Amino acid sequence: MARIPETELERLKAEVSVERLAEASGLVLKKSGRDFVGCCPFHANDTASLVITPDKNLWHCSGCGAAGGPIDWVINNVNWGP
Ligand SMILES: [Zn+2]
Numbered sequence: 001m002a003r004i005p006e007t008e009l010e011r012l013k014a015e016v017s018v019e020r021l022a023e024a025s026g027l028v029l030k031k032s033g034r035d036f037v038g039c040c041p042f043h044a045n046d047t048a049s050l051v052i053t054p055d056k057n058l059w060h061c062s063g064c065g066a067a068g069g070p071i072d073w074v075i076n077n078v079n080w081g082p
Contacts, residue, residue, distance in 0.1 A: 009071065016070040018052050018059050025077060042066045042076050 004012075019036055022029060029036040030048065040050040040061040049063035060067040066076055 012071060013057070013069050017054070018057050018070050018073055019054050021070055021073050021077075022050075022052060022059070040064060040066065 019029065022036075022038060022041075025041060027038045027041060027050075029038045029052065032051075034053070034055060036052040036054065037048040038050050038052070039045055039048055040063050042061060043064035043066070045063050047063075050059060050061045052059045058067070058069055059073060066072075068076070
Protein backbone atom coordinates (compact mmCIF):
# COMPACT_ATOMS: atom_id res chain seq x y z
CA MET A 1 0.00 0.00 0.00
CA ALA A 2 1.21 3.50 -0.79
CA ARG A 3 2.43 5.46 2.16
CA ILE A 4 0.37 8.54 3.00
CA PRO A 5 2.00 11.36 4.99
CA GLU A 6 0.67 11.68 8.56
CA THR A 7 -0.48 15.27 7.96
CA GLU A 8 -2.53 14.12 4.99
CA LEU A 9 -4.08 11.35 7.09
CA GLU A 10 -5.07 13.84 9.77
CA ARG A 11 -6.63 16.10 7.15
CA LEU A 12 -8.62 13.20 5.69
CA LYS A 13 -9.80 12.12 9.13
CA ALA A 14 -11.06 15.62 9.81
CA GLU A 15 -12.67 16.26 6.43
CA VAL A 16 -14.18 12.92 5.45
CA SER A 17 -17.43 12.19 7.25
CA VAL A 18 -18.02 8.57 8.31
CA GLU A 19 -21.73 9.21 7.97
CA ARG A 20 -21.31 10.20 4.32
CA LEU A 21 -19.04 7.24 3.62
CA ALA A 22 -21.68 4.92 5.04
CA GLU A 23 -24.43 6.50 2.98
CA ALA A 24 -22.25 6.40 -0.13
CA SER A 25 -21.81 2.66 0.32
CA GLY A 26 -25.59 2.23 0.35
CA LEU A 27 -26.08 1.88 4.07
CA VAL A 28 -29.42 2.98 5.50
CA LEU A 29 -28.80 4.95 8.69
CA LYS A 30 -31.30 5.66 11.42
CA LYS A 31 -30.86 8.49 13.86
CA SER A 32 -30.51 7.37 17.45
CA GLY A 33 -30.01 10.30 19.78
CA ARG A 34 -26.75 11.94 18.71
CA ASP A 35 -25.67 8.83 16.82
CA PHE A 36 -26.68 6.95 13.70
CA VAL A 37 -27.29 3.21 13.67
CA GLY A 38 -27.36 0.80 10.75
CA CYS A 39 -26.50 -2.69 9.62
CA CYS A 40 -22.77 -3.37 9.71
CA PRO A 41 -21.34 -3.90 6.20
CA PHE A 42 -18.35 -5.78 7.62
CA HIS A 43 -20.13 -8.90 8.84
CA ALA A 44 -23.41 -10.66 8.06
CA ASN A 45 -26.17 -9.18 10.18
CA ASP A 46 -29.82 -8.17 10.04
CA THR A 47 -29.81 -5.99 13.11
CA ALA A 48 -28.48 -2.48 13.47
CA SER A 49 -25.23 -3.28 15.23
CA LEU A 50 -23.26 -0.46 13.67
CA VAL A 51 -23.15 2.84 15.52
CA ILE A 52 -21.78 6.02 13.95
CA THR A 53 -20.97 8.98 16.18
CA PRO A 54 -20.85 12.11 13.97
CA ASP A 55 -19.62 14.28 16.87
CA LYS A 56 -16.39 12.28 16.99
CA ASN A 57 -16.49 11.07 13.37
CA LEU A 58 -16.09 7.49 14.62
CA TRP A 59 -17.94 4.22 14.07
CA HIS A 60 -18.17 1.01 16.01
CA CYS A 61 -19.85 -2.35 15.50
CA SER A 62 -21.04 -4.24 18.56
CA GLY A 63 -21.47 -7.37 16.44
CA CYS A 64 -18.02 -7.98 14.96
CA GLY A 65 -16.03 -5.45 16.98
CA ALA A 66 -14.87 -3.46 13.96
CA ALA A 67 -14.33 0.19 14.78
CA GLY A 68 -12.44 3.28 13.73
CA GLY A 69 -12.65 6.50 11.77
CA PRO A 70 -13.17 7.31 8.08
CA ILE A 71 -9.87 5.77 6.97
CA ASP A 72 -10.52 2.54 8.85
CA TRP A 73 -13.94 2.46 7.22
CA VAL A 74 -12.44 2.61 3.72
CA ILE A 75 -9.78 0.01 4.57
CA ASN A 76 -12.43 -2.34 5.98
CA ASN A 77 -14.88 -1.76 3.15
CA VAL A 78 -13.96 -4.43 0.60
CA ASN A 79 -17.30 -4.00 -1.17
CA TRP A 80 -16.49 -0.92 -3.22
CA GLY A 81 -19.73 -1.03 -5.19
CA PRO A 82 -20.46 0.56 -8.56
ZN1 LIG B 1 -19.88 -5.75 12.23
